[in-house]
Amino acid sequence: MLVSLNWLKQYVNIDSLSPEDLAEKITRSGIEVDAVIDRSQGMTNVVVGYVVSKEKHPDADKLNVCQVEVGEGDVRQIICGAPNVEAGQKVIVALPGARLPGGVKIKKAKMRGVESNGMICSLQELGVEGRTVPKAYADGIYVLPEDAVPGSNALELVGLSDIVLELGLTPNRSDALSMLGVAYEVAAILSEEVKLPEINYATASESAENFIKVSTEAPELNPLYAAKVIKNVKIAESPLWLQHYLMAAGIRPHNNVVDITNYILMEYGQPLHAFDYDALKTNEIVVRLAKDGEKIVTLDDQERTLQAHNLVITNGIEPVAVAGVMGGANSEVTSDTTTVVIEAAYFDGFTVRRTSKELGLRSDSSARFEKGVDPNRVLVAAERAAQLLSELAGGEVLQGTVLVDQLDKTPTRVVVSPDFINARLGMKISLEDMLSILHRLQFDVEAANGLLIIDAPTRRQDIKIEEDIVEEIARLYGYDEIPMTLPEGAVTIGGLTSYQEKRRVVRNVMEGAGLLQAVTYSLTSAELAQKFALKVEETTKLLMPMSEERTTLRQSLIPHLIEAASYNVARKADSVSLYEVGSVFLGQTEEELPYEEEHLAIVLTGKWVDNQWQGEKRSVDFFVAKGIIEALFDKLGLTERVTYEKGSVDGLHPGQTANVLLDGHKIGIIGGLHPAERKKLDLKETFVAELNLYAILNAVTDALVYTPVPRFPEISRDIALELDRLKPAGEIESIIRGAGTKLLKDVKVFDVYEGEKMEAGKKSVAFSLTYFDPERTLTDEEVTNAHNKVLKALAEAGAEVR
Amino acid sequence: MEQQLKQLELEALAKIEAASNLKELNEVRVAYLGKKGPITDLLKGMGKLSPEERPKMGALVNTVREHVTEKLETKVAHLEEQAVLEQLEKEAIDVTLPGRPVRVGNRHPLTRVVEEIEDLFLSMGYEIAEGPEVEKDYYNFEALNLPKGHPARDMQDTFYITEETLLRTHTSPVQARTMIEKKGEPFRIICPGKVFRRDNDDATHSHQFMQVEGLVVGENIRMSDLKGTLDIIAKKMFGADREIRLRPSFFPFTEPSVEMDISCFKCGGSGCNVCKHTGWIEILGAGMVHPNVLEMGGYDPKKYSGFAFGIGAERIAMLKYGVEDIRHFYTNDTRFISQFQRTEG
Numbered sequence A: 001m002l003v004s005l006n007w008l009k010q011y012v013n014i015d016s017l018s019p020e021d022l023a024e025k026i027t028r029s030g031i032e033v034d035a036v037i038d039r040s041q042g043m044t045n046v047v048v049g050y051v052v053s054k055e056k057h058p059d060a061d062k063l064n065v066c067q068v069e070v071g072e073g074d075v076r077q078i079i080c081g082a083p084n085v086e087a088g089q090k091v092i093v094a095l096p097g098a099r100l101p102g103g104v105k106i107k108k109a110k111m112r113g114v115e116s117n118g119m120i121c122s123l124q125e126l127g128v129e130g131r132t133v134p135k136a137y138a139d140g141i142y143v144l145p146e147d148a149v150p151g152s153n154a155l156e157l158v159g160l161s162d163i164v165l166e167l168g169l170t171p172n173r174s175d176a177l178s179m180l181g182v183a184y185e186v187a188a189i190l191s192e193e194v195k196l197p198e199i200n201y202a203t204a205s206e207s208a209e210n211f212i213k214v215s216t217e218a219p220e221l222n223p224l225y226a227a228k229v230i231k232n233v234k235i236a237e238s239p240l241w242l243q244h245y246l247m248a249a250g251i252r253p254h255n256n257v258v259d260i261t262n263y264i265l266m267e268y269g270q271p272l273h274a275f276d277y278d279a280l281k282t283n284e285i286v287v288r289l290a291k292d293g294e295k296i297v298t299l300d301d302q303e304r305t306l307q308a309h310n311l312v313i314t315n316g317i318e319p320v321a322v323a324g325v326m327g328g329a330n331s332e333v334t335s336d337t338t339t340v341v342i343e344a345a346y347f348d349g350f351t352v353r354r355t356s357k358e359l360g361l362r363s364d365s366s367a368r369f370e371k372g373v374d375p376n377r378v379l380v381a382a383e384r385a386a387q388l389l390s391e392l393a394g395g396e397v398l399q400g401t402v403l404v405d406q407l408d409k410t411p412t413r414v415v416v417s418p419d420f421i422n423a424r425l426g427m428k429i430s431l432e433d434m435l436s437i438l439h440r441l442q443f444d445v446e447a448a449n450g451l452l453i454i455d456a457p458t459r460r461q462d463i464k465i466e467e468d469i470v471e472e473i474a475r476l477y478g479y480d481e482i483p484m485t486l487p488e489g490a491v492t493i494g495g496l497t498s499y500q501e502k503r504r505v506v507r508n509v510m511e512g513a514g515l516l517q518a519v520t521y522s523l524t525s526a527e528l529a530q531k532f533a534l535k536v537e538e539t540t541k542l543l544m545p546m547s548e549e550r551t552t553l554r555q556s557l558i559p560h561l562i563e564a565a566s567y568n569v570a571r572k573a574d575s576v577s578l579y580e581v582g583s584v585f586l587g588q589t590e591e592e593l594p595y596e597e598e599h600l601a602i603v604l605t606g607k608w609v610d611n612q613w614q615g616e617k618r619s620v621d622f623f624v625a626k627g628i629i630e631a632l633f634d635k636l637g638l639t640e641r642v643t644y645e646k647g648s649v650d651g652l653h654p655g656q657t658a659n660v661l662l663d664g665h666k667i668g669i670i671g672g673l674h675p676a677e678r679k680k681l682d683l684k685e686t687f688v689a690e691l692n693l694y695a696i697l698n699a700v701t702d703a704l705v706y707t708p709v710p711r712f713p714e715i716s717r718d719i720a721l722e723l724d725r726l727k728p729a730g731e732i733e734s735i736i737r738g739a740g741t742k743l744l745k746d747v748k749v750f751d752v753y754e755g756e757k758m759e760a761g762k763k764s765v766a767f768s769l770t771y772f773d774p775e776r777t778l779t780d781e782e783v784t785n786a787h788n789k790v791l792k793a794l795a796e797a798g799a800e801v802r
Numbered sequence B: 001m002e003q004q005l006k007q008l009e010l011e012a013l014a015k016i017e018a019a020s021n022l023k024e025l026n027e028v029r030v031a032y033l034g035k036k037g038p039i040t041d042l043l044k045g046m047g048k049l050s051p052e053e054r055p056k057m058g059a060l061v062n063t064v065r066e067h068v069t070e071k072l073e074t075k076v077a078h079l080e081e082q083a084v085l086e087q088l089e090k091e092a093i094d095v096t097l098p099g100r101p102v103r104v105g106n107r108h109p110l111t112r113v114v115e116e117i118e119d120l121f122l123s124m125g126y127e128i129a130e131g132p133e134v135e136k137d138y139y140n141f142e143a144l145n146l147p148k149g150h151p152a153r154d155m156q157d158t159f160y161i162t163e164e165t166l167l168r169t170h171t172s173p174v175q176a177r178t179m180i181e182k183k184g185e186p187f188r189i190i191c192p193g194k195v196f197r198r199d200n201d202d203a204t205h206s207h208q209f210m211q212v213e214g215l216v217v218g219e220n221i222r223m224s225d226l227k228g229t230l231d232i233i234a235k236k237m238f239g240a241d242r243e244i245r246l247r248p249s250f251f252p253f254t255e256p257s258v259e260m261d262i263s264c265f266k267c268g269g270s271g272c273n274v275c276k277h278t279g280w281i282e283i284l285g286a287g288m289v290h291p292n293v294l295e296m297g298g299y300d301p302k303k304y305s306g307f308a309f310g311i312g313a314e315r316i317a318m319l320k321y322g323v324e325d326i327r328h329f330y331t332n333d334t335r336f337i338s339q340f341q342r343t344e345g
């Protein structure tokens, strides 16, 4: 909402403070002022000029040499390129020394050899937005009325000696979508009175109801429809003041009839529509729901197809306007119009909003109907229109208003106790102060039995409940006056949940291992959504995606982490190690929401060890990735419940992929990126892992219990086995652990050898076995017996001890 | 014989002096003091002496032995000291060369901001509540006093999945869910999480971002409690000398609603680029929980009241660390993330 202060001054006295201070006060007490715009933009030396004569420039077809009077006896030669400049016009002249918006400085100059002492200006050159300039002057200079005095300040004449406040309105304050609404707000802030426009006009002898009938077939959606008929209207340009107010409000002037409806729209916040009476043809207005597929050509010359829930104004036969949204071309006011029907109506906000969205037509009108106009201003606005059409367009207003009216115009009553207000605020505002604020707001208030009985004016549709009064009192009393306290009452025991604590541990382990935390998008492309997924389930897709890259919710974190790795490698990073904790989205649950499962994923690429001057360099490999995952399981106390088996995942290296199992259930993968994938992304050795964090963290349920530090020695024995090259050592370890001796405390692989000394396709794997009894020192014989059990189990399994 | 002894002593002492390492010294020791050495031989030959001469010679032999031994020990000590010095010299390094790199990872700056806020409120007895990123329209809007068709829904353009499900546009649905879960008991929660809006990604907009909301519901929760709590946030996140101010605003789920500004941490209020020359920076939105929201959550608004606030983690991080482009948080450039490992004073 753009608020011209010149215009606002018509309704409320704001002379006591500067525009900046006014803006600050408005902002602090309720409505944010986004900008204070000086329409003059610091321009000087811009005066009225009279074009005495115009001649063609001798050397340039498109230029004219004008003699322009810019003060008594002060005639200057000015070259002008505008197509519409003519002798006899009053124009706007920027004299040498003038500064115009955009840093333009006017100097004496020669144009193609002819001297020019200034510039004849268009409104755009004075910083007026092109879309608000009247069409007649949109492509040329602006022409002033004949009575303009040469040499006088032109900025004042075109309304540019004005300050405009740009309000950032929240949806609840639709009351401030009008100059009067803003005036009431400012008056409340400054403790001033509001001066309402005085409405009086002479009426013709004829009665409007003899000209037109009004009915509505949808009274719920259109509880009030009023029509006024004005005859003998002379379509012309509006007076300058009116045009300039509209331009300051961001609206382009058209002609007096259209401008008057727009002026009242801005003044009262009540949208009006003007029909050409003769073009209506039927002497009748019927408001009804559209028929499915019914068509109307709107004012913008577009044919619109309507649906059965759209509300239309018809002449009893065909639509002549889309209610509250836009008029029809068939009943448009033109330069030939003589009799005008002014519509002032109340349309259901939801219906208008839906229709304007469907038609892609958001207008100043629809914006106001959507939020609900003031029921008590509809008829006032109609009268104001009649007055201005009579004053400014020479119209004769017919007697009476033709209307259907079932609109409830009673104000909302709110009953609230001062104690409640103070209790909510944590303050001690006196009853007198509360009453004073409510009076400033022009709320009808009565204090009785310790209660405030308040009838809020209907323009304030946002005032409905006690809390709304709390806000009104507080904002005008001043939020700075609210003290600072902390909640009282029973202290709650806060803290992280066990899961949240463990998730923080996961982050610490990953960061301790040297990984940076990444955060990537949950939305991805359909192609990547299921890639590398631990579980492939039905995907969750957006109804209306904004781009193909973000259509579907991810089922794996790996694709975006690989993208991040690739992004960094492309920027010359020779080592990237990232982790992410985030949700994946699986199928649909009973609640119709996908099942969200929190996962942990890592990506490692490039160098792992890079100790340059000591010459130690090592790339990441599978076991670096696995080591990090093992460290996590150690930290969570899950190591003994986790096993690894050879796995297979599309996009990962078939020989370097492991499934991670917790209590025998697959909860993750570790693997090298497939060479073909790496090539596509220009990545060197790259390893990834993804774990189901929910499953893992929820598996940690046991308390930490101390095991006594061993008092008796451990005894180790080694076993070396010859195995097929691809035989998993893990399987052998399981055999050893399963051999049935309680004394075996630990098994570790300490050497793996494949090479010359081995038969082709074979490898040697050496295990170190630790025997231990917490109660006593083991004898050699006991260890040998236990070890023999292991050897026997291995022999039974066919493993060849070297 | 005495002559011989003197001669031996001189010889031995000279050889000890000449020895350059422990091995040579040991040879000298064996040669002169050993069982087969000349001094032992001399001692063996003492039997031939007269009884008067024996003690005299015995004393003399012992003196010689002591001299030689003493000299040996001194020389050993000296050589050992030499050896240590040599070893130390050999082992000397250039201490200005860089150390062996230790990989140090760190949290993402958004997590850093979120955890800082979480920890602040954990210390004040709050719990951390979380919820799904894909939500029902009911929890995201309707339970928050935003029925279908409400004009304020335009404030948050939404990614819909179906007519009834969507990507949450704020973490407030977690508040709605928590109220139902707490069944009328007073509570204090912080809700951090990812949220989504239909925005094209640019320097100041992101279709996904991180929000931290807070909600307190209890008997007699006052707006002054909200203001005091917001003041703590401002001071914790932006410095102890920050001041706050509240401005009226509008959110459908709170009444009254406010926006909080903090005094500019860069210029202290005199005006600069960070505060757009106003001296104040808009930080967050907040308000007293709307009675409709309490009621839908199962709380009697006559008896209970509450306050809520919502913070954008990106906005805080951008202001606090001077990050100029919101997209940095999601490109995961390691040169960006790794800057956030250091601690702050």
Ligand SMILES: [Zn+2]
Pocket (backbone or CB within 6 Å): B264, B265, B266, B267, B268, B269, B270, B271, B272, B273, B274, B275, B276, B277, B279, B280
């Ligand atoms: Zn500043």
